[in-house]
Amino acid sequence: MIRLGTVTAAANPAGLPATAGELRSAGYVARSVKTEIQQNLLAALREGRDPWPGIVGFGDTVVPQLERALLAGHDVALLGERGQGKTRLLRTLAGLLDEWTPVIDGSELAEHPFEPITPASRRRAEELGDALPVRWMHRSERYTEKLATPDTSVGDLIGDVDPVKVAEGRTLGDPETIHFGLVPRAHRGIVALNELPDLAERIQVALLNVMEERDIQVRGYTLRLPLDVLLVATANPEDYTNRGRIITPLKDRFGAEIRTHYPLQLSAEIGVVRQEADLTAEVGDPLVEVLARFVRALRESSVVDQRSGVSARFAVAAAETVAAAALRRSALTGEEPAVARPVDLESVPAVLRGKLEFEPGEEGRELEQLEHLLRVAVAETARDRLAGLDLTPLADAVTEGRPVETGERVRGQDLLAALPELPVLHEVAARCGVGADEPAARIASAVELALESLYLGRKVAKDVRESGDTVYGP
Numbered sequence: 001m002i003r004l005g006t007v008t009a010a011a012n013p014a015g016l017p018a019t020a021g022e023l024r025s026a027g028y029v030a031r032s033v034k035t036e037i038q039q040n041l042l043a044a045l046r047e048g049r050d051p052w053p054g055i056v057g058f059g060d061t062v063v064p065q066l067e068r069a070l071l072a073g074h075d076v077a078l079l080g081e082r083g084q085g086k087t088r089l090l091r092t093l094a095g096l097l098d099e100w101t102p103v104i105d106g107s108e109l110a111e112h113p114f115e116p117i118t119p120a121s122r123r124r125a126e127e128l129g130d131a132l133p134v135r136w137m138h139r140s141e142r143y144t145e146k147l148a149t150p151d152t153s154v155g156d157l158i159g160d161v162d163p164v165k166v167a168e169g170r171t172l173g174d175p176e177t178i179h180f181g182l183v184p185r186a187h188r189g190i191v192a193l194n195e196l197p198d199l200a201e202r203i204q205v206a207l208l209n210v211m212e213e214r215d216i217q218v219r220g221y222t223l224r225l226p227l228d229v230l231l232v233a234t235a236n237p238e239d240y241t242n243r244g245r246i247i248t249p250l251k252d253r254f255g256a257e258i259r260t261h262y263p264l265q266l267s268a269e270i271g272v273v274r275q276e277a278d279l280t281a282e283v284g285d286p287l288v289e290v291l292a293r294f295v296r297a298l299r300e301s302s303v304v305d306q307r308s309g310v311s312a313r314f315a316v317a318a319a320e321t322v323a324a325a326a327l328r329r330s331a332l333t334g335e336e337p338a339v340a341r342p343v344d345l346e347s348v349p350a351v352l353r354g355k356l357e358f359e360p361g362e363e364g365r366e367l368e369q370l371e372h373l374l375r376v377a378v379a380e381t382a383r384d385r386l387a388g389l390d391l392t393p394l395a396d397a398v399t400e401g402r403p404v405e406t407g408e409r410v411r412g413q414d415l416l417a418a419l420p421e422l423p424v425l426h427e428v429a430a431r432c433g434v435g436a437d438e439p440a441a442r443i444a445s446a447v448e449l450a451l452e453s454l455y456l457g458r459k460v461a462k463d464v465r466e467s468g469d470t471v472y473g474p
Contacts (some may be wrong), residue, residue, distance in 0.1 A: 083314070144186040158184070176451055211231055233246075329409070393423075430447070
């Protein structure tokens with residue numbers, strides 16, 4: 001089970017009502033979770049605030065559908081391939097809850113002081129009246145996430161009889177013998193079930209009453225609990241026929257099923273990498289663009305099993321791998337800052353091919369296919385970045401006896417020193433967002449992209465030596 005975070009009682013805001021009587025005197029009005037989310041979402045939309053921080057590429061597609069579902073008060077299932085940001089999107093829902101909400105202090109299910117639902121809390125409310133103690137719960141404690149694994153039990157989700165309480169003398173029919181599961185404990189909050197089809201069908205049945213009748217059934221007797229939860233779930237559409245499926249009655253109880261997708265625009269793909277990648281060295285925009293184009297090409301390739309998908313995590317891991325290659329070169333050569341160059345892209349296919357599923361018949365050709373698509377991505381990026389720029393002077397310099405060497409033991413300044421002073425090199429750097437007065441490592445990265453472009457355009461040759469170094473020459 002995952003919660004977004006914990007906030008200790010010491011962090012509760014000062015000056016808020018501490019008893020049910022004070023809360024009532026302050027004019028506090030109880031709202032259901034779905035009403036709370038609805039009203040807070042409407043307020044954000046009216047004020048022009050973004051209710052979905054960190055969500056990239058869904059602004060015109062998935063987000064409007066999700067907003068309509070929440071405004072309608074529906075439970076939601078997100079359907080999409082792996083790595084499309086489904087879980088990330090669900091976790092932002094907690095931001096639509098009130099920052100603080102009152103609960104009965106000491107209650108097992110975070111019950112509202114005005115609306116106790118368990119026998120124990122009702123008894124306390126009757127005995128204490130307006131003196132019923134109130135605790136303030138932060139919204140981070142009101143989001144509960146569970147990976148739906150095949151070994152998940154009804155007891156985990158709903159609850160079971162607690163043998164310790166029975167041993168203390170209570171009867172099996174006593175509602176207070178129940179040890180509540182994850183869903184009841186998320187009362188007045190959000191429950192997110194990841195990979196819902198992985199739940200055994202008999203376990204899914206246990207959710208039917210929770211979603212419709214809002215009660216729970218444990219060991220043959222029904223406990224009426226007007227649970228106040230928003231239930232959201234994720235699933236891969238292929239799971240309906242592979243690992244499992246969402247049973248029809250449960251699908252029917254979700255008010256909305258929303259399809260997610262991979263980024264539709266190149267800029268969104270780049271945005272995801274920039275946002276999610278933890279880079280240990282500088283990776284310039286041209287190289288991030290290469291990786292974004294590479295991933296998009298993989299999603300369109302006939303050699304990759306598209307039913308499995310190509311996760312956004314692939315592009316993120318690729319960027320981190322390229323950054324690591326640059327950092328290693330910096331350690332070997334002493335060059336600072338550590339800046340990635342196109343030669344570092346060569347580390348991506350070998351390291352990450354295990355993250356992909358290939359079509360039958362491609363065994364033994366995986367690396368070759370990945371290297372080809374990566375070269376295509378480099379060519380497209382260079383063509384876009386350097387469009388209209390005459391690289392002939394650079395090609396002539398290389399083919400007329402000034403070969404350029406690059407590799408993991410070659411510093412950027414050494415790469416540049418192999419070339420004469422050419423005005424076109426400054427133009428190349430500018431097209432890649434690098435100024436003429438910036439460190440040699442950054443300029444070398446731009447120049448190397450131009451050299452690779454010339455090689456892919458068959459204007460210069462490229463020789464990979466046994467040492468791993470690469471030489472551009474005639």
